[in-house]
Amino acid sequence: MSVAIVGGGLGALRTAESLVAAGYAGEVTVISDENHLPYNRPPLSKEALKEGVSAEKLEFRRRAATDGVAWMLGDGVRSASFADRILTLDSGRELAFDGLAIATGIRPRRLNVPGPISGRHTLRTIDDAKMLREAMTVAKSVLIIGAGFIGCEVAATARQLGLSVTVVAIDQAPMVRPLGFQLANELQRRHESKGVKFHLGVGINAFLGEESAKGIQLSDGTEHYADVIVEAIGSIPNVDWLEGNGLDLSDGVIVDSSMAVVGITFPAVAVGDIAKYPHELFDEIPRRIEHWNLPTETGRRAGKTLAAWLAGDKPMAEIVNFIPTFWSDQYEYNIQSFGMPGLADTQRLSYGSLNGPCVVEYFRGDTLVGVVGIDSVPQLVPYRNLLMKRE
Ligand SMILES: Cc1cc2nc3c(=O)[nH]c(=O)nc-3n(C[C@H](O)[C@H](O)[C@H](O)COP(=O)(O)OP(=O)(O)OC[C@H]3O[C@@H](n4cnc5c(N)ncnc54)[C@H](O)[C@@H]3O)c2cc1C
Structure with a gap:
């Protein structure tokens, strides 16, 4: 066997x-x-x-x-x-x-637009990370395409390494799909306060450069150049x-x-x-x-x-009762989530204040579907059981 x-x-x-x-x-x-x-x-x-x-x-x-x-x-x-x-x-x-x-x-998904493929980093494997780190340690600037988890985390790390950071994304706010606008706008504020520049709600027309990508042209016609380019678009x-x-x-x-x-x-x-x-x-x-x-x-x-x-037995058919859980570390902030906040149509601040430690609850109709906290692990813990009880 x-x-x-x-x-x-x-x-x-x-x-x-x-x-x-x-x-x-x-x-x-x-x-x-x-x-x-x-x-x-x-x-x-x-x-x-x-x-x-x-x-x-x-x-x-x-x-x-x-x-x-x-x-x-x-x-x-x-x-x-x-x-x-x-x-x-x-x-x-x-x-x-x-x-x-x-x-x-x-x-990683790649952008299908004209321009060189060489010189564009993605991040999934240890080998990708080695190459990106090598490039970042001798660079002054980085351009990150995509404002999801990976884009935001690389932005934070690059700022901590002293690079100038620009983030470009088709989304209107960073990590808006899992977080919703309230928390995503606050996340953008925190990144901007650390020096990150955002160009949001724009597409990419092309990568610029001869053999290797040196920059991008956005759908609004503007051009942006950097020493390192990272694609983090899903x-x-x-x-x-x-x-x-x-x-x-x-x-x-x-x-x-x-x-x-x-x-x-x-x-x-x-x-x-x-x-x-x-x-x-x-x-x-x-x-x-x-x-x-x-x-x-x-x-x-x-x-x-x-x-x-x-062994010849029919597979069990239990219900899927595990709670999706994510965390993301950006600068000194720890973002943690239980459930599926991305399914929500409304949200409510339930602890703290948005510009400090906080917990936001996410509802679909009247039903709690997820929760996200920043620097609030003890306050978040009970939500795990609350979400499990939906069973
Ligand atoms: C940079 C980064 C940061 C992350 N940070 C977080 C985080 O903070 N919080 C969080 O909750 N999650 C995070 N994640 C997500 C988490 O790491 C993934 O959910 C998890 O690694 C998925 O595990 P997996 O085994 O399904 O897939 P993987 O870990 O991707 O393993 C799949 C393996 O299969 C190999 N493979 C692919 N095709 C073939 C083939 N045809 N033949 C043989 N092998 C093949 C791949 O090379 C890979 O080694 C992060 C992911 C990345 C990349």
């Missing part, structure tokens, strides 16, 4: 741990296109970018349960044949499997290798509440950023959510499902 786990991030690690803990005793092979054992990504835009990137420091501790796992690193999966249950790797090597875990995460699920097997891959991989892939009849699960499922505490709409706690939650569940399925 053999299980192939494709992808070598947190979701893959947690799936392997849970599979073994659930009593599966066959072979487990993790296949990753990266050359590193699973490591923690959040520091890549924060302290690791500021202080120096080291794979050893960022690697997750691997539990003894995974001692028997075979790690095939630096060789991605190019394609899969579900009919034959065979994976083909970039090297041409083939690997047969009985059970499959899909844990290939996402990659992500694309890594589903290419699954094509040709009849799955709906339009936005990740659809799974049921046991993390079993919808549309596959042999034991197969998907986890982490790539998995799309309804969070039944909120509604029935399947969504992908790119928060750090979810590879752990989905991986734990997926490992159990796979072990049961391979």
